[in-house]
Amino acid sequence: MSEQLVAKIQRLKRERNAVILAHNYQLPEVQDVADYVGDSFELSRKAAATDAEVIVFCGVHFMAESAFILAPHKTVLLPERLAGCPLAETITEDDLRRKKREYPEATVVCYVNSSAAVKAESDICCTSSNAVQVVNSLPSKQVLFVPDANLAHWVAGQTDKEIIPWRGHCVTHHRVTEEDVRRAREAVPGAVIAVHPECRPEVAARADFVGSTSALLRFARETDHREIVVGTEMGILHRMKKENPHKKFYLLSPGLICPNMKMTTLDKVARALERLEPRITVPEGTRLRAAAALEKMLAVT
Numbered sequence: 001m002s003e004q005l006v007a008k009i010q011r012l013k014r015e016r017n018a019v020i021l022a023h024n025y026q027l028p029e030v031q032d033v034a035d036y037v038g039d040s041f042e043l044s045r046k047a048a049a050t051d052a053e054v055i056v057f058c059g060v061h062f063m064a065e066s067a068f069i070l071a072p073h074k075t076v077l078l079p080e081r082l083a084g085c086p087l088a089e090t091i092t093e094d095d096l097r098r099k100k101r102e103y104p105e106a107t108v109v110c111y112v113n114s115s116a117a118v119k120a121e122s123d124i125c126c127t128s129s130n131a132v133q134v135v136n137s138l139p140s141k142q143v144l145f146v147p148d149a150n151l152a153h154w155v156a157g158q159t160d161k162e163i164i165p166w167r168g169h170c171v172t173h174h175r176v177t178e179e180d181v182r183r184a185r186e187a188v189p190g191a192v193i194a195v196h197p198e199c200r201p202e203v204a205a206r207a208d209f210v211g212s213t214s215a216l217l218r219f220a221r222e223t224d225h226r227e228i229v230v231g232t233e234m235g236i237l238h239r240m241k242k243e244n245p246h247k248k249f250y251l252l253s254p255g256l257i258c259p260n261m262k263m264t265t266l267d268k269v270a271r272a273l274e275r276l277e278p279r280i281t282v283p284e285g286t287r288l289r290a291a292a293a294l295e296k297m298l299a300v301t
């Protein structure tokens with residue numbers, strides 16, 4: 001059944017002149033059918049550069065929105081329309097406008113995990129793989145960093161800028177506690193612990209490595225350690241195990257599962273290609289302003 005479904009997806013992909021992009025947190029079978037699997041930054045670059053007419057974005061809403069913002073003449077499909085990002089929903093454009101009035105001198109850096117409307121209100125975007133570089137590229141001393149407070153804290157530790165955070169969190173990463181780190185050190189004494197910067201500051205401070213999903217994958221390939229405890233969404237383990245069959249991977253907390261990332265199935269990918277739905281678009285005025293913020297990010301990194 002799954003083989004037939006994969007064959008159907010491949011056929012439809014050719015017929016539609018489509019490319020399938022999948023985030024590192026997607027279900028294993030979805031990652032395996034994709035043309036590119038990557039972190040938010042890599043996938044934004046692919047979306048901006050593709051020759052395909054249709055982009056099937058296996059990820060969550062803000063990712064497909066970013067693809068449309070960068071490639072407005074393409075058909076951008078999100079196989080499950082309801083796959084959202086609770087972190088992105090912690091701030092609205094009105095919240096951001098109010099915050100900007102409080103800090104009129106600050107430059108606004110917005111993490112890509114945000115709506116198109118919030119990107120449109122921001123000066124520049126960043127992802128977890130380039131956040132420090134983006135912040136350090138800015139002329140202003142004060143930076144309003146939205147919406148992830150944990151990522152803001154991690155960036156603040158690596159820059160001289162004054163970082164003013166928003167109060168958002170990724171519920172999945174925020175669930176990991178210091179106690180999980182302590183338990184992991186006890187349970188797998190020789191292992192290294194590698195976590196995503198969306199984890200709490202006290203978790204990141206106790207980890208051996210902190211990085212974006214692709215940085216974590218690189219770390220897993222390059223480290224001499226053979227046992228690695230991973231503090232990010234469980235979907236990443238698929239590629240880690242595939243790329244490092246001789247190493248052992250453990251999840252830092254059983255709570256590291258993002259229900260939104262798991263909504264995309266092969267069935268939904270096939271249906272999206274068949275019907276060319278659900279399509280993601282952004283009103284042109286908002287898109288142009290959001291594109292400026294995303295393109296500035298692509299230019300500095």
Ligand code: 13P
Pocket residue numbers: 024038039040041113127128129170196198211212213214
């Ligand atoms: P990456 O850019 O590291 O892939 O992170 C995306 C994300 O949503 C993390 O929760």
